Amino acid sequence: MNVAVIIAGGSGHRMHQDIPKQFLNVYDKPVLLYTLEGFQEHPDIDAIEVVCIEGWENVLWAYAKQFGITKLRWVIPGGSTGQESIRNGVYNLKEHCTADDVIIIHDGIRPLVDGNVLTDVIEVCKEHGNGVTSLPYNEQIFVVDENDPTTTRQYIPRETLRRVSTPQAYTFGKLVWAYEKAFAEGIGIYGSSYTNTMMVELGETLHFAKGSDRNIKLTTRDDLMMFKAYLKTERDTWLK
Secondary structure (H helix, E strand, O other): OEEEEEEEOOOOHHHOOOOOHHHOEOOOOEHHHHHHHHHHOOOOOOEEEEEEOOOOHHHHHHHHHHOOOOOEEEEEEOOOOHHHHHHHHHHHHHHOOOOOOEEEEEEOOOOOOOHHHHHHHHHHHHHHOEEEEEEEOOOOEEEEOOOOOOOEEEEEOHHHOEEEEEEEEEEHHHHHHHHHHHHHHOOOOOOOOOHHHHHHHOOOOOOEEOOOOOOOOOOOHHHHHHHHHHHHHHHOOOOO
């Protein structure tokens, strides 16, 4: 079984809106529903779980019914951090998944997930035990001088770098082991850490899968405007 775990537990303060950004309406549809539709429409996704910001669970169930998200099976409350939210989602599946099931973790505020990206991350996970969406890094990266932060004398060759985001996939058994160990020993669960960084800190090797530049994360108002531009472009039938 392939289960999507959609993380939608954040409050979205950086968007400066009155409601969580995952529930902002864009062209009469909440952002989170665009995300869920990408998984609903993919033939390899068997079930969806959403880790939701507390107090919005019933709203989400209502939207899922309205927009035909029939694969949604579980909605559970998020934690106080991103890693706690993902852990909650993983632990909730203990009664429903086997060790070899593939769990696809994805940010609810990445609404432009590509079907080909989803297919590849699942296939890579089935072959290697995990798969993380990735892209080359196309900008030059310089290291700030420790004595003068306005200068630099060192750069990192961009050929040695990859940008990693979601979706990322792991076998369920490995996820349970990782989150139990990480929270018991305080490894890779603080700050901006995520499942991928936690796995590396636990000594795991990650395997790259395909990525897409369209897979933007809606963090600021500018991101929201870019998302709307993508949607408008898709609706422009005159474009070849």
